[in-house]
Amino acid sequence: MMAHLPLLPILIPLFAAGLALLAEHRRFGMAPQRAIAAVSLLAQLVVAVLLVRSVSDGNILVYLLGDWPARLGISLMVDRLAALMVMVALLLAIACWVHACAGWDRRAPHFQAFFQIQLMGLNGAFLTGDLFNLFVFFEVLLIASYGLLLSGGRAGRMRAGFHYVSVNIAASTLFLMALGLLYGLLGSLNMAEMAARIAAAPPQDRALIQAAASLLLLVFCTKAALLPLSLWLPETYAHAPGSVAALFAVMTKVGLYAVLRVSSLLFGSAAGALAGFAGSALLVAGVATLALASLGVIAATRLRVLASYLVLASAATLFVAFALGRPATISAGLYYLVHSTFAGAALFLIAHHVRRHRHGDATVAGLSARGWIVAGLMFLLAAISLAGLPPLSGFLGKLALLDATREHSEIWVALLLSSFIILLGLARAGSRVFWKQAPGAREVADAAPVQSRRRLEVAATFLLLAYGVAMSVAAAPLFAYTRAAAEQLATPQQYLEHVRAQTPVLRTP
Structure with a gap:
């Protein structure tokens, strides 16, 4: 079983999705589907x-499906970064699933199956060692996201969903074009083999490799919503249901991964003359995206739109950290990635909670004094x-990033100024939502089922916030892990040698 460990994060949700579809029947209700999903998540x-335990000592797991050579078949590779991303996606998914079980999964057709397929696509994207299979898993998670976003949608959500689908189809087309060019130039799409062939590429092929790689990065930047490819994100996320928007964080x-x-x-x-390709361009675009996102936060009139721009701001901050390309900035960025995923998702759930009890334009009504305090506490912790x-x-995370970029004064200014603007935007939103009307002004007595659903939603939100608290308490071991992951990324030759030792059929032509 341990030998097949890298395959299980893909197989488990795949089989769970199939079983969830079989269990869909009015006579059974939601209980069998939820039980299947709970077992799958556990x-x-x-x-x-x-x-995480297997790779924490620097080991890299390599799994060849069907025992085909990696340059011919599907290869899965797990290092510290991949294991971290799988863990983050799963912890986020658990909280989102709990929130959805408060009632949204009843209103969205095939929700439990789509949810598991989404997890399969996410896990596969993080674990694959082959660019073509990265494309395949991208499409799997995108198809599932279309179903999650559009289920039960009305005019606003359908319009935003149409834009989301259109942008991703265009990006997928470019992805295929980039893969075709790279395969024609290098003869392989296995990333370990590609790295060796790029380093040994003749000078006359370097311009074509850069052109194909530019298309590839354009696709990834579209997925990560880097300016000017970020205009689709705020409205799409703002119209998504709470649990779905939180998962989309x-x-x-x-x-970015x-x-x-x-x-x-x-x-x-190890790339020779092509080392550091496009790093400066990504840095400039990241700073520009951070400026746009900060202005979006301060201008947002709806809490869900504000949460969407905060997701954009976190992506921009990570682009800045990763584009600098030093182990210290990547380490700080990985810690910030985990934090921003959980905190941003929690704000989407809070926005959903607030929206259900709004009165007029921005304030909370229909809550008891206790409920008003709980909602305010959740918002305060997230803010x-x-x-x-x-x-x-x-x-x-911000302190570690500032410490890692202390030699770049312009980065300091951008990060501090954006943090100040975001603070103002969050303070403005909090005052509008929680202080415009006295708590309990329109207090209503909820029925027991409504109270039960509300408690489940609040529990899911506090679970995400608890992740952030746990990250603060366990900051030292987490930073040690992200530092080791960053150092592993900074020495790709170690990755190549390890992979080749386990798959000797890989060889430079």
């Missing part, structure tokens, strides 16, 4: 923990973390 959590991180993986492996220190204030994980 099993994936166990596997994710085992993956990790979607931009998939694009792909950029980091390709940049560090294919164009890292402190997202604004980068002590003592929560957002402050630690």
Whole structure:
């Protein structure tokens, strides 16, 4: 079983999705589907923990499906970064699933199946060692996201969903074009083999390799919503249901992961003349996106739109950290990636909670005094973390990033100024939502089923916020892990040698 460990995060949700479809019947209700999903998530959590333990000492797991050579078949590769991303996606998914079980999964056709397929696509994208299979898993998670986003949607959501689908179809087309060019030039799409062939590429092929790689990075930047390819994100996320929008908080991180993986492996220190390709362009675009996102936060009139721009701001911050390409900035960025995923997702759930009890334009009504306090406490914790204030994980991530970029004064100015603007935007939103009307002004007595659903939603939100608190308490081991992951990315030759030792059929032509 341990030998097949890298395959399980893909197989478990795949089989769970099939079983969920078989269990869909009015006579059975939602109980069988939820039970299948719960078992699947628990099993994936166990596997994710085992993956992290297996690679924490620097080991790299390589799995060849069908025992085909990696340059011909599907290869899965797990290092510290991949294991971290699988764990983050799963922890986020658990909270989103709990929130959805408060009632949304009843209104969305095939929700439980789509949810599991989404997890399969996310896990596959993080674990694959082959660019073509990265495209395949991208399409799997995107198809599932279309179903999750559009289920039960009306005019606004359908319009935003149409834009989302159109942008991703265009990006997928470019992805295929880039893969075709790279395969024609290098003869392989296995990333380990590509890295060796790019380093040994003749000078006359370098311009074509750069052109194909530019298309590839364009696709990944579209997925990660980098300016000017970010205009689709705010309205799409703002119209998504709460649990779906919270799950989508990790979607931009998939694009960022792909950029980091390709940049560090294919164009890292072992890439010869092509080392550091497009790093300066990504840095400039990241700063520009951060400026746009900060202005979006301060201008947002709806809490869900504000949460969407905060997701954009976190992606921009990560682009800045990863584009600098140093182990210290990548380490700080990985910690910030985990924090921003959980905190941003929590704000989407809070926005959903607030929207259900709104009166007029912005205030909360229909809540008891206790409910009003709970909602305010959730928003306060999320706002402190997202604004980068002590003592929560957002402050630690921003502090580590500022420390790693102390030689770049312009980066300092951009990060501090954006943090200040985001703080103002969150303070403005909090005052509008929670202080415009006295708590309990329109207090209503909820029926027991409504109270039960509300408690489940609140529990899911506090679970995400608890992740951030745990990251602050366990900051030292987490930073040690991200530092080791960053150093592993900074030395791709170690990755190549390890992979080749386990798959000797790989060889440079």
